Amino acid sequence: NAGVMQNPRHLVRRRGQEARLRCSPMKGHSHVYWYRQLPEEGLKFMVYLQKENIIDESGMPKERFSAEFPKEGPSILRIQQVVRGDSAAYFCASSLLAGGGPYTDTQYFGPGTRLTVL
Amino acid sequence: TQLLEQSPQFLSIQEGENLTVYCNSSSVFSSLQWYRQEPGEGPVLLVTVVTGGEVKKLKRLTFQFGDARKDSSLHITAAQPGDTGLYLCAGVGAGNMLTFGGGTRLMVKP
Numbered sequence: 001n002a003g004v005m006q007n008p009r010h011l012v013r014r015r016g017q018e019a020r021l022r023c024s025p026m027k028g029h030s031h032v033y034w035y036r037q038l039p040e041e042g043l044k045f046m047v048y049l050q051k052e053n054i055i056d057e058s059g060m061p062k063e064r065f066s067a068e069f070p071k072e073g074p075s076i077l078r079i080q081q082v083v084r085g086d087s088a089a090y091f092c093a094s095s096l097l098a099g100g101g102p103y104t105d106t107q108y109f110g111p112g113t114r115l116t117v118l
Numbered sequence: 119t120q121l122l123e124q125s126p127q128f129l130s131i132q133e134g135e136n137l138t139v140y141c142n143s144s145s146v147f148s149s150l151q152w153y154r155q156e157p158g159e160g161p162v163l164l165v166t167v168v169t170g171g172e173v174k175k176l177k178r179l180t181f182q183f184g185d186a187r188k189d190s191s192l193h194i195t196a197a198q199p200g201d202t203g204l205y206l207c208a209g210v211g212a213g214n215m216l217t218f219g220g221g222t223r224l225m226v227k228p
Contacts, residue, residue: 042218056213091160105214109160
């Protein structure tokens with residue numbers, strides 16, 4: 001049973017370009033979460049999605065950032081017109097349920113995408 | 119806004135020593151989790167504690183959840199170089215959202 005998959009693992013962009021980060025959840029999981037980690041810091045929640053719906057985007061910057069989780073295919077985190085401050089590791093996690101209890105709600109993390117903005 | 123504070127931020131010890139990492143909050147969480155993260159990888163779940171006062175053991179690691187479910191500790195006995203890594207606590211809040219502490223970077227020297 002494959003874990004959460006993220007690609008690319010490393011992404012280099014110049015200022016002003018677009019970055020697209022992909023996340024395939026664990027098989028059977030329909031809840032996806034995105035987190036950002038700056039160097040030497042903990043992870044910060046960005047957005048929570050279910051299939052075709054954004055449930056909570058309270059941690060995502062209002063401008064330049066968007067996320068989707070279509071009916072078919074991976075979840076995408078899109079950053080438009082990247083700036084140097086966007087350089088970070090972006091992690092995706094998935095869970096079987098949300099609200100079902102501490103064990104069915106457990107989030108499993110992918111290996112992350114390390115974005116570097118030149 | 120719920121915040122989790124971890125201490126210490128950095129810890130460098132010799133193999134065989136014991137250590138304790140603390141995770142404190144002013145907020146109550148439905149459960150609390152501890153993760154370990156290796157360089158270049160995502161966090162891996164070590165344990166989930168749910169009940170106030172709960173103690174869980176995982177080999178040489180002992181996890182405790184405070185009675186009021188606001189704080190937790192991780193104790194490692196006889197640390198080994200393989201324990202080196204970043205340890206993160208995370209509180210589970212409404213909507214299954216995780217609030218992470220800043221992390222404790224542990225280095226165990228042989």
